Each structure stands twice: as C-alpha cells, then as structure tokens.
Amino acid sequence: MTDTRLDVLCIGNAIVDVIAVADEGFLVAEGLDKGSMRLIDADEATRLYGKMGPGREISGGSAGNTAAGIAMLGARAGFVGQVANDQLGEVYAHDIRSIGVEFTTPFRDSGDVPTARCLILVTPDAQRTMNTFLGAAQHLDTARLDEAQVKDAAILYLEGYLWDPETPRAAMERAIEVAHAAGRRVAFTLSDSFCVDRHRDGFLKLIDDKKVDILFANEAEIISLSGSDDFDAAIASIAPRVPLLVVTRSEKGAVAVQNGQRVDVPAEPVAQIVDTTGAGDLFAAGFLTGIAQHRSLEDSLRIGAIAAAEVISLYGARPEADLKAMVAQKLG
Incomplete structure (x- = not known):
C-alpha cells in the first residue's frame, strides 16, 4: 500500500448539533422519550427549537x-457530507x-432544502434525547464525491445513519468501490439499533460481499445484527465474517476480534458522566487513529476508550482537553 495524504476519510450526515439542557418535565410536556432519537420535519424543527x-x-x-x-488526536482526517449554502451550512464548514x-464537499443551493440540524436535549442524568432534521444531508450524491480524495485516504x-436515503447510499457504495480499487480499507459503523x-x-450483504474491512458496533447493535440474544454468541456469529470487528460495551x-484473536479492554474511569453524546463516535476516532499509527489492537482500543471517556465528561461531542497529550501520557 502506498503512502496516503489522509489517514481516515469519513462520510456521513453533515448535521449542526444544537445542544441544550432540559429537565424531565420538558420532555414529558413535549411527548419525548428520554434517550431516544427521532427524525423530524422542518416545521417541527422550527417549533421545537423555539421552545428549547x-x-x-x-x-x-x-x-x-x-x-x-x-x-x-493528531491524525489526518477528512470529511464528506452535504450542507446547504445557508447560515448553518457556513457554521458547519467553519467549525469542522x-x-x-479537510472538508471540501461543495455546498448545495439552499433554495429547496436547508442544512440538517439535530436538537439535542440533555437531562441532568446525562441522557440525550435527539430530534433530527436531516435536510440537505440526505442529498449527498455521487457527483459530490471527490474520488481522488477517497483514493488518498488509508481508511x-x-x-450507517446515511444508509437510509437511496442517494447517499449510492455515493457510499461508489466510495467503497474506489477505496478498495486503490487498495484502501473500508470501515463501517452500524450507528444505531434502529438502523x-x-x-x-x-x-449483512455488505459484510458477506467483503466490502467492509472494519466493522464498528455497540452491544445492542451487534446483538440485533446477529439475531442472537447473547453477546458472546453474537460476537461468535459476526466476527468470522469480517476481518476486524470492534464492539463497545459502555x-x-x-x-476487538481479528483473525480469531479477541482482545478486551476495560472502560476508562470517569469522575462524572455529564452527556453521552458522541461517545461511540469518539471511540471510533481513537481506535482508527491507533490503527493508522500501526498500534496494537489493545492500544487502539485503549485510545478509543480514552477519547470516549473524555467526551462523556462534558456537554457535546467535542472533547475540550488535549486528547493527543492524554494518550501520550497514558500510553506513550
């Protein structure tokens, strides 16, 4: 494999998170199930935002x-996602x-569909209730895909969230073809049990067609995918079908299971869990960074655990501490 310009190129829903604290009474008044994620339309997004x-x-x-x-974490990352040419689209592009x-996806004309947003209500017990308007994010198409950028990324x-609409699914399928043709690895996250x-x-067809090299899941997702009620049985069912399986368990x-070798690591200690938003996302970031740096499975899992522990200790999905320094201090 030749050297690459990016360590990881991520493709997904480009969503502006709007995070606010809410009490249990607000959720009850709005008829919201705590800890759930629901898709909403533009009118509901406007109405709920006005009450937050x-x-x-x-x-x-x-x-x-x-x-x-x-x-x-100090690795080279790129992102592909669709935003509209509107205020939140500018917020998204500037922030990331x-x-x-690296974010180079062309903006979409905002005349028809605005930039996606997720209204996240965080209760005192650190649970997040998400209300997502997908907007422009679900209109990512193959024409917006920079195939040279895909070839330039090692992973x-x-x-999985972006698998729902047919248009971005086609873009991701094309990206998989381009990546594998260039000798790159493809990682896929199941995202949520409802997905x-x-x-x-x-x-399962993606997995069995050998289009996924690294599969990420949490405990509920891997059980759902396997059809088994038992965690170890689920691992035994899925692990032989994918080169590298990574499962988080809170x-x-x-x-992680690779070539029949299973490695388990404990969760990193957290003084206080404030908000679980982004825990799985940051775990994947840590693990992929470890893999990009040619670290062992155990060290890669530990970097994921360090990143996840940091993000759940504060509001939102962006760690505020120096993750690179934290990893260096704990792992060297």
Missing part, C-alpha cells in the same frame, strides 16, 4: 464527530475546518 433553552451550535453528525476526534479536518469510514432493524439484510469496556 439556550443552546450551543457545533458541527456534528456521527462521522463528522469521528473525523473531528481523529484530527484532535477550524479543528483541522474510508462510513456511518440495523431497518437494514439488517443490506448490512461501562463494560470494548472488544
């Missing part, structure tokens, strides 16, 4: 968060570029 308390706006989306974490992520990372429930057959740590 003061919020912070930051570039988000699952793969966008991962790209940001990779850059913060400011932390060192292509794709999020697995809707696309189980499609995800406070129980994380597992």
Whole structure:
C-alpha cells in the first residue's frame, strides 16, 4: 500500500448539533422519550427549537464527530457530507475546518432544502434525547464525491445513519468501490439499533460481499445484527465474517476480534458522566487513529476508550482537553 495524504476519510450526515439542557418535565410536556432519537420535519424543527433553552451550535453528525476526534488526536482526517449554502451550512464548514479536518464537499443551493440540524436535549442524568432534521444531508450524491480524495485516504469510514436515503447510499457504495480499487480499507459503523432493524439484510450483504474491512458496533447493535440474544454468541456469529470487528460495551469496556484473536479492554474511569453524546463516535476516532499509527489492537482500543471517556465528561461531542497529550501520557 502506498503512502496516503489522509489517514481516515469519513462520510456521513453533515448535521449542526444544537445542544441544550432540559429537565424531565420538558420532555414529558413535549411527548419525548428520554434517550431516544427521532427524525423530524422542518416545521417541527422550527417549533421545537423555539421552545428549547439556550443552546450551543457545533458541527456534528456521527462521522463528522469521528473525523473531528481523529484530527484532535493528531491524525489526518477528512470529511464528506452535504450542507446547504445557508447560515448553518457556513457554521458547519467553519467549525469542522477550524479543528483541522479537510472538508471540501461543495455546498448545495439552499433554495429547496436547508442544512440538517439535530436538537439535542440533555437531562441532568446525562441522557440525550435527539430530534433530527436531516435536510440537505440526505442529498449527498455521487457527483459530490471527490474520488481522488477517497483514493488518498488509508481508511474510508462510513456511518450507517446515511444508509437510509437511496442517494447517499449510492455515493457510499461508489466510495467503497474506489477505496478498495486503490487498495484502501473500508470501515463501517452500524450507528444505531434502529438502523440495523431497518437494514439488517443490506448490512449483512455488505459484510458477506467483503466490502467492509472494519466493522464498528455497540452491544445492542451487534446483538440485533446477529439475531442472537447473547453477546458472546453474537460476537461468535459476526466476527468470522469480517476481518476486524470492534464492539463497545459502555461501562463494560470494548472488544476487538481479528483473525480469531479477541482482545478486551476495560472502560476508562470517569469522575462524572455529564452527556453521552458522541461517545461511540469518539471511540471510533481513537481506535482508527491507533490503527493508522500501526498500534496494537489493545492500544487502539485503549485510545478509543480514552477519547470516549473524555467526551462523556462534558456537554457535546467535542472533547475540550488535549486528547493527543492524554494518550501520550497514558500510553506513550
């Protein structure tokens, strides 16, 4: 494999996160299930935003968060996602570029569909309830894909959330073809159990067609994908079908299986869990950074755990501490 300009290129929903604190009463009054994620339309996004308390706006989306974490860890990251030529689109582009992520996807005319946003309500118990308007994000098409950029990345990372709409799914399928033709690796995250429930057959076909080299999941997602109620049985079912399987287990740590070798690491200690937004995204960032740096499976898992622990200790999906320094201090 030749040298590459980027360590990881992430493709996903380009969403501006608007994060605000809310109490249980607000969720009840709005008929929201705590800890859930729902898709909303433009009218509901406007209505709910008007009722939320003061919020912070930051570039988000699952793969966008991962790209940001990779850059913060000192690796070379790029991101592909669709925003509109509007105020939130400018916010997204400026924010993600400011932390060192390469973002060159052309803006979409904002005349028809605005930039996506996720209204995140965080309750005192650190649970986040997400209300997502996908907007322009679901209109990423193959014409917006820079194939040279895909070829220039050692790892292509794709999020399952973007598998729903046909247009971006086609763009991701093309990106997989380009990456593999260039000798690159493809990583895929299942994103959420509801994604697995809707696309189980499609995800399994991706895996069985050898289009995924690194599969990320959490405990609930891998159980759903396998159809088993038992975690170890789920691992045993899926691991032989993919070159590298990585599964997070919240406070129980994380597992990686490669060529029949299983490695488990514990979760990093956290003084106080404030907001779990982005935990899985930052774990993937840490693990992929470790792989890009040719570290062992155990060290890569530990970097993921360090990044995830840091992000859940504050509001939002962007760590505020120097992740690169933290990793150097703990792992060298």
